[in-house]
Amino acid sequence: MQPVHEQEAAALEHTRLLNAQEVLFRQGELGEAAYVIESGLVEIYSERGDEREVIARLGANEIFGEMALLGDRTRSASVRALETTRLLVVTPKHLGERLEGADPMTRHLLRIAVLRCRELLARVRSGQLRLGGLAPPLPLPKADPGDEGAEVRDRNLAFGRLRIEQELRLALERQEFQLHYQPIVHAANGHIAGFEALLRWFKPGVGRVPPDEFIPVAEASGLICSIGRWVIQAAVEDLLRLDDARRRAEPTAPPLFMTVNLSARQLEDPELLPALARHAERLRGQGCRLKLEVTESLMIGNVVLMQALIASVRQLGMHVVLDDFGTGYCSLSYLHLFEVHTMKLDRSFVRGMAVSEASQKVVGGIVGIAHALGMDVVVEGVETDEQAAQARALGVDYAQGYHFGRPVPLAESLPLLARGP
Ligand code: CMP
Ligand code: MG
Numbered sequence: 001m002q003p004v005h006e007q008e009a010a011a012l013e014h015t016r017l018l019n020a021q022e023v024l025f026r027q028g029e030l031g032e033a034a035y036v037i038e039s040g041l042v043e044i045y046s047e048r049g050d051e052r053e054v055i056a057r058l059g060a061n062e063i064f065g066e067m068a069l070l071g072d073r074t075r076s077a078s079v080r081a082l083e084t085t086r087l088l089v090v091t092p093k094h095l096g097e098r099l100e101g102a103d104p105m106t107r108h109l110l111r112i113a114v115l116r117c118r119e120l121l122a123r124v125r126s127g128q129l130r131l132g133g134l135a136p137p138l139p140l141p142k143a144d145p146g147d148e149g150a151e152v153r154d155r156n157l158a159f160g161r162l163r164i165e166q167e168l169r170l171a172l173e174r175q176e177f178q179l180h181y182q183p184i185v186h187a188a189n190g191h192i193a194g195f196e197a198l199l200r201w202f203k204p205g206v207g208r209v210p211p212d213e214f215i216p217v218a219e220a221s222g223l224i225c226s227i228g229r230w231v232i233q234a235a236v237e238d239l240l241r242l243d244d245a246r247r248r249a250e251p252t253a254p255p256l257f258m259t260v261n262l263s264a265r266q267l268e269d270p271e272l273l274p275a276l277a278r279h280a281e282r283l284r285g286q287g288c289r290l291k292l293e294v295t296e297s298l299m300i301g302n303v304v305l306m307q308a309l310i311a312s313v314r315q316l317g318m319h320v321v322l323d324d325f326g327t328g329y330c331s332l333s334y335l336h337l338f339e340v341h342t343m344k345l346d347r348s349f350v351r352g353m354a355v356s357e358a359s360q361k362v363v364g365g366i367v368g369i370a371h372a373l374g375m376d377v378v379v380e381g382v383e384t385d386e387q388a389a390q391a392r393a394l395g396v397d398y399a400q401g402y403h404f405g406r407p408v409p410l411a412e413s414l415p416l417l418a419r420g421p
Pocket of ligand 2: 293
């Protein structure tokens with residue numbers, strides 16, 4: 001944990017408070033950041049000798065200073081606050097990956113638009129062109145009444161993600177993340193075999209943020225790598241605690257396993273494998289108790305990287321789980337490419353089993369193929385007794401779902417084990 005004053009310093013890097021009349025930057029200076037106005041009002045103006053020409057006044061939810069980041073870094077105009085103003089800081093780091101990820105035409109159009117705007121501003125400065133008064137704020141047209149319009153929607157999405165990204169940067173230090181554990185049971189008898197670690201974010205003053213709101217932002221910003229390493233570390237520590245609880249209740253019970261989810265960016269995280277090696281050591285030669293879940297689409301999209309990762313992970317004795325099997329591709333042809341230990345069938349299969357005999361045959365067939373390839377099979381989304389019985393009858397090895405337990409914090413997972421088998 002960092003001391004509080006350092007945390008505050010980190011928070012300040014992401015926001016900036018201006019007093020009324022304070023000049024943020026002057027035209028011609030080199031710019032390192034753009035700003036989103038959280039509250040307050042700023043004035044954009046061009047300077048020529050002692051003369052000032054006001055170009056625009058911008059208020060809450062508007063962005064400025066972006067031209068320096070999109071072009072040659074020099075400020076095309078000066079900016080001062082007209083009242084106390086709070087700004088969200090947007091750094092080149094925030095924009096870099098998004099711009100790299102944009103298609104070449106989009107990047108080209110952006111550059112052209114910025115160049116043209118700069119050229120006009122240069123003419124204003126040299127006196128060749130007069131604005132003849134304050135430019136109106138940029139129009140953000142509304143498509144239909146009730147429809148907020150594509151421009152506003154894009155802006156809200158972009159700024160919303162930016163805010164989440166800033167908060168995510170602080171969330172690790174502030175210990176706002178928690179892991180919840182969902183039991184994975186032996187299908188044959190319902191005994192707990194292990195747990196899946198699931199990331200939860202509790203934001204102070206807001207509460208739980210749904211994973212689909214913050215995981216994509218963590219992915220896009222690369223923050224997922226450090227968050228992912230924290231997840232693995234915390235999950236391993238909790239695995240040892242869960243195991244202690246299990247052994248106290250049932251001294252001869254086999255050790256539990258823990259699965260953690262890997263995301264695309266982590267495949268290229270140079271610190272991932274060294275961290276895994278340290279965890280393998282902590283598990284005292286039982287690396288197989290840590291299983292890495294990688295989704296089917298991620299594997300297929302990164303065949304070479306995945307093969308290399310699987311080989312390294314196998315050397316550490318850890319297991320790889322093919323997660324969400326059957327979503328999207330539903331193809332068996334790639335299975336031989338990956339030496340994974342476990343196949344996790346998507347919940348849609350379980351739902352299908354309850355309503356159609358054909359689905360049961362499909363699941364039975366997949367179980368046969370998986371077993372023939374030396375993999376064991378987990379089904380996800382088991383919610384009823386009937387589904388549990390069907391999974392058992394079809395030879396599925398492990399099952400997971402609300403029927404056996406929801407994801408809960410460690411404190412609530414421990415008593416599940418103390419009860420014994
Ligand atoms: P930058 O060149 O980094 O610094 C000055 C900023 O003024 C510039 O980015 C834009 O964000 C902003 N700016 C320039 N021209 C206009 C304009 N016509 N209307 C509103 N803002 C502008
Ligand atoms: Mg998973």
